[in-house]
Amino acid sequence: MAVQREWFEKDYYKILGVQKSATDKEITKAYRKLAKQYHPDANPGSEDKFKEVSAAYEVLGDEAKRKEYDEAKDRGPIGHMAGDFTQNIRTEDITDLLGGLFNRGKSRGTGPQRGADQETEVHLSFEEAVSGVTTAVTVSGETACVTCAGTGAAPGSVPVTCARCQGSGRVSDNQGFFSFSQPCPACGGRGVRIEKPCPTCGGTGSQTRTRKVNIRIPAGVESGQRIRIKGRGGPGKAGGPNGDLLVTVFVSGHKTFGRRGKDLTVSVPITFAEAALGATVSIPTLETPVSLKIPAGTKSGQTFRVRGRGVEASKKDPTPGDLLVSVEILVPKELDRDQIRALEQLQKALKQEPRKKLGGEWTA
Numbered sequence: 151m152a153v154q155r156e157w158f159e160k161d162y163y164k165i166l167g168v169q170k171s172a173t174d175k176e177i178t179k180a181y182r183k184l185a186k187q188y189h190p191d192a193n194p195g196s197e198d199k200f201k202e203v204s205a206a207y208e209v210l211g212d213e214a215k216r217k218e219y220d221e222a223k224d225r226g227p228i229g230h231m232a233g234d235f236t237q238n239i240r241t242e243d244i245t246d247l248l249g250g251l252f253n254r255g256k257s258r259g260t261g262p263q264r265g266a267d268q269e270t271e272v273h274l275s276f277e278e279a280v281s282g283v284t285t286a287v288t289v290s291g292e293t294a295c296v297t298c299a300g301t302g303a304a305p306g307s308v309p310v311t312c313a314r315c316q317g318s319g320r321v322s323d324n325q326g327f328f329s330f331s332q333p334c335p336a337c338g339g340r341g342v343r344i345e346k347p348c349p350t351c352g353g354t355g356s357q358t359r360t361r362k363v364n365i366r367i368p369a370g371v372e373s374g375q376r377i378r379i380k381g382r383g384g385p386g387k388a389g390g391p392n393g394d395l396l397v398t399v400f401v402s403g404h405k406t407f408g409r410r411g412k413d414l415t416v417s418v419p420i421t422f423a424e425a426a427l428g429a430t431v432s433i434p435t436l437e438t439p440v441s442l443k444i445p446a447g448t449k450s451g452q453t454f455r456v457r458g459r460g461v462e463a464s465k466k467d468p469t470p471g472d473l474l475v476s477v478e479i480l481v482p483k484e485l486d487r488d489q490i491r492a493l494e495q496l497q498k499a500l501k502q503e504p505r506k507k508l509g510g511e512w513t514a
């Protein structure tokens with residue numbers, strides 16, 4: 151994952167109000183409390199604060215990200231320097247700049263280079279998105295050549311240090327007062343010379359091919375979301391780290407259920423009599439159906455919550471989503487004479503005045 155500029159500017163521990171030594175549990179607890187407090191629904195105008203808290207938790211709530219964040223902060227002065235230098239540089243470039251700073255003094259060739267980020271997409275069923283899934287995606291792009299393992303040298307031979315630049319990858323050219331440094335023309339800036347190029351990649355050390363990558367998709371992804379999988383992108387050069395794999399997720403719809411964030415939604419028809427008298431009805435879920443008690447006097451469109459039947463719990467979010475059941479009162483369309491008579495009798499007996507509250511001349 152790219153080290154982000156915000157990491158040097160923000161103290162996520164301070165934002166969440168926890169010690170640096172806080173446990174995962176303490177961090178999650180602090181986050182929940184603040185997220186509730188600053189949630190824009192509950193507290194309009196607090197969006198910025200809410201975003202800040204969420205951003206802090208996104209890093210500290212993830213074991214791997216938290217470790218990286220701590221390490222980046224510990225680098226201290228260099229980190230701050232990089233922050234100052236890079237005011238106008240895109241976040242993605244910062245890793246490269248930091249890499250350059252850290253590797254200063256042991257320059258060899260053009261130095262280790264991070265591999266390129268690669269992109270692919272995955273199409274999931276509604277159920278897979280709700281429960282999470284391990285699946286294979288195809289990625290087409292530059293990978294380390296399989297024949298030479300990325301060295302560029304033919305099997306049985308090894309790359310040798312370039313004699314012209316002594317492996318630095320750059321040569322200086324003194325022209326009077328000025329000294330120009332430019333990529334070494336003998337080795338193309340790589341610092342090594344391939345005497346017997348690999349027959350598969352022609353000495354470049356990389357080839358474009360399609361490969362399959364197994365990835366774990368967490369429960370609760372939404373259509374259009376992009377997931378970053380660290381280190382599964384293009385190969386790093388000269389010992390640099392691999393790039394990341396960015397997977398855009400597409401989720402199919404469902405004929406019965408909808409999704410609202412972590413919650414599933416379903417519309418369930420009930421009869422007028424069930425709504426008026428109350429009833430226990432069977433509700434479909436993604437697994438076995440559940441019984442739901444509808445109280446007497448239920449209104450059309452009223453929503454009931456079936457706990458824990460939405461998006462499954464995950465490591466990142468241990469609380470599962472719910473199933474939101476909205477009831478829809480069925481109105482019969484074709485009635486025979488007996489039914490019409492029965493309804494007319496019911497209407498008389500009920501003596502309702504449904505529009506009385508509205509006032510005006512059309513109250514009758």
Ligand SMILES: [Zn+2]
Pocket residue numbers: 312313314315316317319320334335336337338339340341342
């Ligand atoms: Zn050279």
Ligand SMILES: [Zn+2]
Pocket residue numbers: 295296297298299300301302303348349350351352353354355356
């Ligand atoms: Zn090769």
